[in-house]
Amino acid sequence: MPNLNDILIMLPELYLVVAACLLLLLDAFMALKERPWLHWISIAVLLVAIYLVIVGQPAQSVTAFGGMFVRDGVSEILKVFALLTTAIVFVYARPYLIDRKLVTGEFYTLMIFAVIGIMLLVSAGSLITVYLGLELLSLSSYALVALNRDAKLPSEAAIKYFVLGALASGMLLYGMSMVYGASGMGGTPTLDLAQLHHVSSYTTAPKLLLFGLIFMIVGIGFKLGAAPFHMWIPDVYQGAPTPVTTFIASGSKLAAFGMAYRLLDAGMGDLSHQWQLMLAVLAVLSLAIGNLVAIVQTNLKRLLAYSTISHMGYLLLGLSAASPEGYAAAMFYAICYALMSVAAFGVILALARSGFECEEISDLKGLNQKSPWMAFLMLLAMFSLAGVPPLFGFWAKVLVLESAIHANMLWLAIVGVVFAIIGLYYYLHVIKVVYFDKPAEGSVLAAKPDISLRVVLSLNALALLALGLYWGPLLSWCRSAFGL
Amino acid sequence: MFNHLLSLLIWLPVAGAIPVLLAGSRRPNLARWLSLIVAVLTFVVSLFLLVQYQPDAGGMQLSENYLWIASWGVHYALAVDGISVALILMTTFVSILVIAGAWEVIQDKPHQYMAAMLVLEGLLIGVFCATDALLFYALFEAILIPMFILIGIWGGPRRVYATLKFFIYTFFGSVFMLIALLYLYQKAGTFDMATLAALPLTMKEQTWIFFAFLIAFAIKVPMVPVHTWLPDAHVEAPTGGSVVLAAVMLKVGTYGFLRFILPITPDAGSHYAWLVIVLSLIAIVYIGYVALVQEDMKKLVAYSSVAHMGFVTLGIFIAFLLMRDPASVDMARLGMQGAMVQMISHGFVSGAMFSCIGVMYDRMHTRQIKDYGGVINVMPWFGFFYVFFAMANCGLPGTSGFVGEFMVILASFSANPWIALFAAFTLIIGAAYTLWMVKRVLWGDITNPHVGEMKEINGRETFVLVAFAAAVLALGVWPQPLIHLMDTSVSHLVQQLAIHKI
Secondary structure (H helix, E strand, C coil): CCCHHHHHHCHHHHHHHHHHHHHHHHHHHCCHHHCHHHHHHHHHHHHHHHHHHHHCCCCCCEEECCCCEEECHHHHHHHHHHHHHHHHHHHHHHHHHHHCCCCCHHHHHHHHHHHHHHHHHHCECEHHHHHHHHHHHHHHHHHHHCCCCCCHHHHHHHHHHHHHHHHHHHHHHHHHHHHHHHHHCCCCCCCEHHHHCCHHHHCCCHHHHHHHHHHHHHHHHHHHCCCCCCCHHHHHHHHCCHHHHHHHHCHHHHHHHHHHHHHHHHHCHHHHHHHHHHHHHHHHHHHHHHHHHHHCCCEHHHHHHHHHHHHHHHHHHHHCCCCHHHHHHHHHHHHHHHHHHHHHHHHHHHHCECCECCCEHHHHCCHHHHCHHHHHHHHHHHHHHHCCCCCHHHHHHHHHHHHHHHCCCHHHHHHHHHHHHHHHHHHHHHHHHHHHCCCCCCCCCCCCCCHHHHHHHHHHHHHHHHHHHCCHHHHHHHHHHCCC | CHHHHHHHHHHHHHHHHHHHHHHCCCCHHHHHHHHHHHHHHHHHHHHHHHHHCCCCCCCCEEEEEEEEEHHHCEEEEEEECHHHHHHHHHHHHHHHHHHHHCCCCCCCCHHHHHHHHHHHHHHHHHHHHECEHHHHHHHHHHCHHHHHHHHHHHCCCCHHHHHHHHHHHHHHHHHHHHHHHHHHHHHHCCCEHHHHHCCCCCHHHHHHHHHHHHHHHHHHCCCCCCCCHHHHHHHHCCHHHHHHHHHHHHHHHHHHHHHHHHHHCHHHHHHCHHHHHHHHHHHHHHHHHHHHCCCEHHHHHHHHHHHHHHHHHHHHHHHHHHCCCHHHHHHHHHHHHHHHHHHHHHHHHHHHHHHHHHHHHHHHCCCEHHHCCCHHHHCHHHHHHHHHHHHHHCCCCCCHHHHHHHHHHHHHHHHCHHHHHHHHHHHHHHHHHHHHHHHHHCCCCCCCHHHHCCCCCCHHHHHHHHHHHHHHHHHHHCCHHHHHHHHHHHHHHHHHHCCCCC
């Protein structure tokens, strides 16, 4: 029976569930002209959730509901940043949604449910919780992608996302069932990740366990968007409404890291010598496909989609080290990537208006002439994504490269930097369009007057610079979560 | 103030860029004056280095050391030796002239131009005084951002190609250096450059690390065969960009040789010294011939920069060769000293040459040699400076160009007369391409009617050229203070060559 303590441990999640349901009710009973208030209420809901996560932070790892739910340093950090980036997405989304008449309760409630999914996923203590969190996140995301249901492209993207996502979930579930089966051969069957950790030492079916592991890695690869499981990323990024894309590119990636960490380290840590190389292969493929294909993109959202794939390659570099240092580096990378991609999409959202998505790279022509500040923010985001010092993205890359070298995978680090050079080109190309090209004839390019968006976007992009100059505390925080 | 002199030097121009940017496009003159004030202030502060730095004491001085990233042991560590002091002074000096030189030339968003220049200045100063390898690397790479913007916005017609090539080329080299640094961090547990210098490494490790460093710095210098970005970048860059590029940024490469290759991989450096010497000689002789056939003035000076930088790398690596025989330590020191003097001298001479070309370009909007002819008839004062800097460029005694080249040739002669023979070729080829250009541009009759309309240099341009000329002449006639400033540091570097780390 769950006791009060269990409920207290899960308080932020339970609070969000209640809040999301209340929002839905509020939406139903609110007058149409009061609807804009939903926006501010939702942001407040998320901020309170961040507060709850921080104040309830346990001194050491605690579990609830018989080990199904884990609350430790890793989950705290990931939750804080997932909530934070989602709140930022809300701020960025407002003018976009107003322009397209999409300001509805559904957007906010679905987003909050997706965040609850993320929170469950990163706190998962058993295979069931992993699956529960993943499905909550995925189903909300599918619906969010199709939010603008009259448009063709989003509907296509949503169907594609759903079909491929369902396939990947199936793979994951299949893998889990094999792992569960293997745990029962020579011992008591278990779904608990902490107990699964030791399965490889006693199971009489090691091959079955290994197969299960491989299927689970397929599921993880899909969620991360690592090649060769990346096919959905470009279409979904391009097709989804930009705020939803922003969410998928930020909070969702934090969740994917959390899921990978829970399944691989907590669950399959004993088999790390097996999955290390698998992840290394995924990393190399992601780096290659992401960076090379991005070069030829003309659509900015698609370009950022391929850039995500390559960034997941770097994240995998850290994960494949299979050491606390490596995980800390990978988590640092995931946080860094979430902040960078939110900033990059934020600029797109700041420039988009009704009838003008600002999603072609050529749409940004001459941005520096029209609005130098937005151009500068874009410059920060792009140089950070490219990994040029002194910006944040550079240090995250340094950390994962170092962890790869530390794990005796010097070759992987060299592959990483070679693709960083290739990747540099397309980020520079965006900066070139922004700074060096003249504005096109009749260009409607201008930044939105929306003050909250401008302020938060400025803070977001400047944080990339500030964290680039002083990233020590964040790194220490990440490392402390892994007991370093 | 003196406790944080180096930090002040780095951050003053960087912070100064913010008000310049805020001054905005509406009040361009305010932005210009502000940036000039910041640059002059920085120069004045950098003069305190001369007061504070004790040349005879040697070692790294004026150090500042703060823990930056605790969990990684990265420090915000700064310190200078004589070589750094000289380079920093050159940077602050040239920055003033660059900002003065761009005064009314840059009409499009001058505040952004000036701000980029100031940020660049601060970062360059940072490179010259960082003593933590990761800090050095971050600054070394960060330089690319303002330069990328400078060439890309205010450059010539092919500026996008040139600036992308410049950025990707240099980035390509340095990422391997990053891997090498991370490897060293694994072994040493720190990025402190002095500790890395004392770290024992096997020959195999040294060889790999040597080549990783070599590719990073050789591209920056640039050495043959990775010099091809330089002519493009120079031709397309605005005058100020070219001046900073030639005068200061190329020195970052050779400075990296001194700070990384010499102390960290002395054995590999000694083993592969022949490679760098051969490449330097190719730069001196072959690139000299390439310069001869150029029709674009900026390209010609860019190639001549490659040839002159060949002297710097030759001087550094001839010291490696000489140190194989402990008896010739004095000669090794001479070669190294020559390389240092050549570094500083080339900064002033090439900066001045590019400024001169900028002056002509502002009037004619062409850099083709064939479009000129008889410029001396309309611009006699300008002609005077141009001839003077051309003479310095060919290494005429009495100008700074002579001192360094002579010292390097002397040192190479004692290592191997053949090397000296090839190096001395520069005296002929350098004179040939420079003077031939002067002949075609300045002398003769005016054939292009537009040349007849050229106006004599104004007060601002005269100030820039006089300042450059004073520096070139001072170093040429009386190089002793400069040599004295760097002497102890150079001796220390040469001693490091003799230490075996295997």
